[in-house]
Amino acid sequence: MASGPRYQEIADDLRRRLAGGEWPVGTALPGISELQEEYNVAGLNTVRQAQRVLIDEGLLNPVQGRGTFVTALPPPGGPPTLKQALGELRVALMHTQVALDRVMRHLD
Structure with missing residues (x-):
């Protein structure tokens, strides 16, 4: 049984990794193509949707031509x-x- 859309699974995993300190505030996430490979997804829109979830939560900030940066860590829980x-x-x-x-x- 699937737990939800693939982009949501990726967003949840990225959030978990942020909470675990893998990427501190101010650092850039790996590029979309690297995340595509890591999560084994063919379409870049899946990774973009996952990032959009975290952007909407105020955790990430995309900067045109530079990458997507961590702006906050997830709240406990x-x-x-x-x-x-x-x-x-x-x-x-x-x-x-x-x-x-x-x-x-x-x-x-």
């Missing part, structure tokens, strides 16, 4: 679950509502 993320969003929305209520009271 990996990325938040959907339930955790929604809980954090709920709290943020409550704080925003309180702030908006204060502003509206001052406008009246």
Whole structure:
């Protein structure tokens, strides 16, 4: 049984390797062609999608013509679950509502 899309498996492995200290903040990941070979994938888009996941998480930053650099390490325990993320969003929305209520009271 497959655990998910190949790009997600690669993203998970790259995240694990980042957390393990294989690439410290400020260092470049190996090039896409090297990662393609390492993960035995034919299409470069699979590796790009994997990197995109980590870019969206704020862990990597691609620099045109220079490579993809580590900008942060994963939080302990990996990325938040959907339930955790929604809980954090709920709290943020409550704080925003309180702030908006204060502003509206001052406008009246």
